[in-house]
Amino acid sequence: MNIRLGWRLARLILHLLQGLVTCALVFPWAGVPLRERLVRRWSARLLGICRVQVERADGAAPLQHALIVSNHISWLDIFVINSLHPCRFVAKAEIRAWPVLGWLVAQAGTVFIARGNRRDLRHIFKGLVDALAQHQRVAFFPEGTTASQGSLLPFHANLFEAAIDAKVPVQPYALSYLDGAGGWHPAVDYTGETTFVDSIFRIIGGEPVRARLACLAPIEAVGAHRRELSAAAHEAIGAALGVSVH
Numbered sequence: 001m002n003i004r005l006g007w008r009l010a011r012l013i014l015h016l017l018q019g020l021v022t023c024a025l026v027f028p029w030a031g032v033p034l035r036e037r038l039v040r041r042w043s044a045r046l047l048g049i050c051r052v053q054v055e056r057a058d059g060a061a062p063l064q065h066a067l068i069v070s071n072h073i074s075w076l077d078i079f080v081i082n083s084l085h086p087c088r089f090v091a092k093a094e095i096r097a098w099p100v101l102g103w104l105v106a107q108a109g110t111v112f113i114a115r116g117n118r119r120d121l122r123h124i125f126k127g128l129v130d131a132l133a134q135h136q137r138v139a140f141f142p143e144g145t146t147a148s149q150g151s152l153l154p155f156h157a158n159l160f161e162a163a164i165d166a167k168v169p170v171q172p173y174a175l176s177y178l179d180g181a182g183g184w185h186p187a188v189d190y191t192g193e194t195t196f197v198d199s200i201f202r203i204i205g206g207e208p209v210r211a212r213l214a215c216l217a218p219i220e221a222v223g224a225h226r227r228e229l230s231a232a233a234h235e236a237i238g239a240a241l242g243v244s245v246h
Helices: 003-025 032-049 076-084 093-097 101-107 118-133 158-166 196-205 226-241
Strands: 052-056 067-070 088-092 111-113 138-140 170-178 209-215
Touching: 003 032, 003 101, 003 196, 032 052, 032 076, 052 076, 067 076, 067 158, 067 226, 076 170, 076 209, 088 093, 088 118, 093 101, 093 111, 111 118, 118 138, 118 158, 158 226, 170 226
Parallel strands: 052 209, 067 138, 067 170, 088 111, 088 138
Antiparallel strands: 170 209
16 A cells, blocks of 8 residues: 555545544534534545545536435445535435445435335335425435446336425436546446445545536426436436436
């Protein structure tokens, strides 16, 4: 391990420890506005340590109260979105097993869902509707898993029903990670046999990353069907990324 990589890893570990302390000592009594400020600041610093520069792409204004859906590429995705627009996330249960980060995102309000667990899905769905009714910004990744850049997997439509029940719009986000030449960054993909630790070392040991987040036009949910919302969001994100969808 070279000196630069070792220094970045040490800074990352210290930042994770600071996050643990904040979650243990501050979050239990902090209100939503303070939590969001802390999450935004902590996420931005995490990305800075990983040499990930976040930029807003041209697009629609981000809604303060909506169901957010985004394409899913990397473990970085949650922190990129939270560094700009903190959300309460719904994520697959495997994320809870990430070392340290899994616990931190849980403390930030992430709800974890197990694949194929219909009872769990019904419980989480009610929680989503309640959170949206309380004017929170809620987000999930409708692909259900990470995909390589340049591709977009089919969307699962079930959770789009929460926007219909809560009578809030769906706002798609398009997320991409670019290298210095403006192409897909090769170190960011988190698919196949890549482990969480492997991914961290590839990112902190590779070239700097530009994370580009585009907030797209909201989709009205009132009177719509969940499959219509899913298809519209899928098409919008694919168009923003320049990815053909079927």
